[in-house]
Amino acid sequence: VTEPKSPALSGLLDVDRVVHEPARLAILTVLASAEEVQFKFLEEALGLTRGNLSSHVSKLEEAGYLTVTKAFEEKVPVTSYRITARGRKALETYRAAMLQGLGRGKG
Amino acid sequence: MGGRSAREQARARRTELTQTSLQCKLTGMTVPANASESTRLDELAAVTKEYATYSRTAYGFAFVVTGAALLGTQTLDVVTRSLWARLSYLLLAPVWLLLLTVARRYYQRHGEVVEREQRVIGRGWMLGCVYFVSAAEMFVLGSSYGRGSWPGPLPAMLATFGIVAIPVLAAEVVRGKIDAAVTLTLIFTSMFAAFPLVPAAKDGEIDSLDPAISIVRAGAMLTLSVFAIAIVVAGVRQHVRHRALQRRLGALNERA
Numbered sequence: 497v498t499e500p501k502s503p504a505l506s507g508l509l510d511v512d513r514v515v516h517e518p519a520r521l522a523i524l525t526v527l528a529s530a531e532e533v534q535f536k537f538l539e540e541a542l543g544l545t546r547g548n549l550s551s552h553v554s555k556l557e558e559a560g561y562l563t564v565t566k567a568f569e570e571k572v573p574v575t576s577y578r579i580t581a582r583g584r585k586a587l588e589t590y591r592a593a594m595l596q597g598l599g600r601g602k603g
Numbered sequence: 604m605g606g607r608s609a610r611e612q613a614r615a616r617r618t619e620l621t622q623t624s625l626q627c628k629l630t631g632m633t634v635p636a637n638a639s640e641s642t643r644l645d646e647l648a649a650v651t652k653e654y655a656t657y658s659r660t661a662y663g664f665a666f667v668v669t670g671a672a673l674l675g676t677q678t679l680d681v682v683t684r685s686l687w688a689r690l691s692y693l694l695l696a697p698v699w700l701l702l703l704t705v706a707r708r709y710y711q712r713h714g715e716v717v718e719r720e721q722r723v724i725g726r727g728w729m730l731g732c733v734y735f736v737s738a739a740e741m742f743v744l745g746s747s748y749g750r751g752s753w754p755g756p757l758p759a760m761l762a763t764f765g766i767v768a769i770p771v772l773a774a775e776v777v778r779g780k781i782d783a784a785v786t787l788t789l790i791f792t793s794m795f796a797a798f799p800l801v802p803a804a805k806d807g808e809i810d811s812l813d814p815a816i817s818i819v820r821a822g823a824m825l826t827l828s829v830f831a832i833a834i835v836v837a838g839v840r841q842h843v844r845h846r847a848l849q850r851r852l853g854a855l856n857e858r859a
Contacts, residue, residue, distance in 0.1 A: 518640065525644050529651035530716045537654070537714030541647060543856045576715070 508597040514559045515590045519544060519552045524587045527562060527579035535575040553577065561586055643855070650851050653844070655718035657710035663845055665706035666838030669699045673831040677824065710845055713852065 515521055522542050527533055539549055556562045561583030565576045579587075657663070672695055680688040707715075 522644060522647060525648050526651045529648045529719075530655040531719045532715075532717040533651070534714035534716065537651075537711075537716050540713040541650065541852060541855055574715075 508593060511593050512586050512590055514555060514561065515586050517552070519548070520556055521587075521590070523549075523552055523556060524561060524579060524583060527577055528584055528587055532565075532576050532578050535577070538577070556583065559583075559586075646851070647855060650848065650855060651716060652718075653848050654711070654713075654852070655716040657841075657845065658707060658716060659718040659720070661710070661841040661845075662703055662706040663710060663838050663842035665699070665702035666834040666841070668702055668838075669695065670831040670833075670835035670838065672698065673827060674835075677827060677831070681824075 515524060519542065523538060526538060526541060535549070535553075538544075538553075539546065542549065544552070553562065553564070557564055559582075561580055563578045563580055565578070567574050567576070673692075676688065676691045676695065679685075679691065
């Protein structure tokens, strides 16, 4: 017989796996704290390799959680990222689920 | 005393807090969790927010240099009462803009991060601008009125446009990205604003004997001084804060 899941546990099990990965969670946290962030700052603050960072950013972009802007500054390519409303919502939902799972939520 | 058994070690690992402050490791978690991960995310957010202020509201040494230059120009104006001293006020606008660009590159050398615009900051800047514009207008009109040297309607109109435009555009530049078009606009408006000042000060004497004019002028000068001192203090504080921020950013990188 399967025991009924508590709402808090259910919330934890249903968390968004795209956000749940620690590196992606950190990327979204940085992006949510600013309007636009360059790749170089993400690399510096998160301590990830370029390849690793690019891979995580691509997954977040595929999920529609961030937008990418590519430009040239003095012939040097510069990539910037912005969190989307969907990404912000996903991050908030994830945080709420985690807090509720720990019994720290409002409800 | 021997080391802990494998079972005890496994139990200790399970009871460590994860990066999401959970008491156990969730399925799908790919990186070993630790108690400080949640704190790290909070610190990451705080560092990013503070670093981002150096794109719109914090300019450190640029504020210090501009404030000091403004105080120096005022002193020169009061002591020499020359036309060149008055014209040098107008040169401060493009110098300020140039310094803002340099400061942004210096303070955000780890990559550009644009600050999220906050309504409180926006209102504060606009209030400051309105006050500064009023003071600047009083300064020019107060020193021109009653001297028989009013330059005429067209230069006066251009002057008013320039004097209003410079600080408002400067505030927009501070709040947003600096681009060449805005910088050029500012330089040209500064040049326009210079025209009526020339006849107003051509005799090398700009003070009026009219007490009302003197009060207006003194008020405007006082406002400029307070503004200059305020941006010097703010700049020093921002510069010191940036050094601490560098250390925090370095610590985050090491922990990662």
